[in-house]
Amino acid sequence: MSLALSTLIYEWRRYLAAVIALAVAGLLVLAMTGMFMGMALSFTATVDHSPAQILILPPQADGIFGDSGQPRRLIPTIYEHPDVTEVQPMIINWAGWTNFPKDGQPAKNDGVRVVVVNPVKGAVTLPNDFSDEIIEALKEPFAVVLDRSSLGKLGVKVGDKAKMNGRTVTVAGVVDGYPNMFNTQVFTSIQTAKLIYVYDDGPRVGPLLVKLRDPTRAKQVAAELTVMGKGQFKAWTREQLSESSQKGMMKEGGISIMIGFMAVVGVFIGIVITWQTLQGAILANIKEFASLRALGVSVGTLNLIIMELSFWVGVAGLALTAVLVAGVATLAKWGGVPMSFPLFIDIPVAIMLMVIAILSGLFSLGVLKKSQPADLLR
Incomplete structure (x- = not known):
């Protein structure tokens, strides 16, 4: 076990505030995005649970929210594909x-x-x-x-x-x-x-639900149907449409501004509190670092120990974030509030938290200048 990890484990109380700060920053962003993604998921639930493997939308639509209707006369064209067994409008x-x-x-x-x-x-x-x-x-x-x-x-x-x-x-x-x-x-x-x-x-319909003879060929058939449509429609697999609809909701002006604001606030809170907590913890152990310098450990090596320590603080923050988000999701489920946490949101937030932890470690390196071996004689 490395010195940095053992320090975090045995003196966890000193670093708990930094871990909590990271977790709160992650929870702030994920709770907000999870709520909006849950809204999108509630709208696409009928698509996600549909027996249809393919959905037909207008060519300009980038999700279920952008469907402005299309001519009913397209249905016979879709039946021309040999793999299609049923086509019905939603x-x-x-x-x-x-x-x-x-x-x-x-x-x-x-x-x-x-x-x-x-x-x-x-x-x-x-x-x-x-x-x-x-x-x-x-x-x-x-x-x-x-x-x-x-x-x-x-x-x-x-x-x-x-x-x-x-x-x-x-x-x-x-x-x-x-x-x-x-x-x-x-x-x-x-x-x-x-x-x-x-x-x-009437003559115009919403999304067209398409059932296939072989569901495993959904992606290939969707591409072929789009070509057959000659620009009149675009075919989506069920999974593609659901993911695109969720991403499309994130592009809405008001939603993206709110989430962006929460992300900025979360990053600010995370960096400031984590940085200050790490500095305080390092100052509390300054004599131990001075002892290492007296034993011949270089400042560069001590810097690496601090950076590794900040990395493990980030890992602990991620773990606590997962626990808090799971608790919020459970409470939301009991209250009938839909929430969703897709990977294209989770991964950037996880990276953001690790960056906050690493930056906090970098800002704290200046404290090591106080770890002079002569301090041990005081």
Whole structure:
């Protein structure tokens, strides 16, 4: 075990503030980005859980949020590919929601995002995590299904009735994994969608869901379909679209500014506190460093020990960050707040924390000038 690591282990109390500072800086950035990524993930949940291996969007769209609709006449063109077995539009519309309050319960009036599915096992529009019970429930006229986290927001429970666009519907069941902080999602069958006036069979459609004969060829088929479209559409694999949608949300002006501000604040807090803590810890051990110099250890070697010590402080900060982020994610899950921590966010934040630790070590090297062997005689 190196001297730097043993020093950190046996005198951990002196370095705890630096580790906590790094962890708080990481938590500040990750909690903010995790919340926004969770929002994006809640919007793409129907895509992530779709049996479709490919989705068709307009050529200019860079994610599910940029879909402005496309002509329905494209469907026959997609069927021309020999690997395509099913093509259906994803029908998403909006409706007004009103509950029937009882026993002093407050009235809830809200706008909901209606996702229309075909309640048949294996249908390309039906999320693949819906149970047989939920599928059977959706087959009933005027039956709707909500995410479990949305019950309180909409003021209902399973079996209750409510109004959508003025028509009475029944909450026939609940699913998990489709929370939404802003626009609550309601699942209905095609039959019910027509009854409550949200079914759209016009000339323009949203994303097209494509099911393949061989799912392992999704990337290749997506590329071939894009070429076949001749600029009329772009084909995405499910995974590509989900990741691009999350990255696209990060490009939104307000979101990127807020996250950038939090990153700057986190870096400032991390560097200042970590630097000051390391300086204080090194000063507390100044006689030990003076002893090493008296034994012939060069200043350069002592500098390397300090840098290694700052590296291990960074590693400990990363570990504590992971624990804190896991705790925040658990609390968010209990509260029905969606959060997501993709690698393209986690890796830069981890690098940022290590850079903060290394810079703090560099700023602390000047303290070693006080570790003169003559100090041992005082």
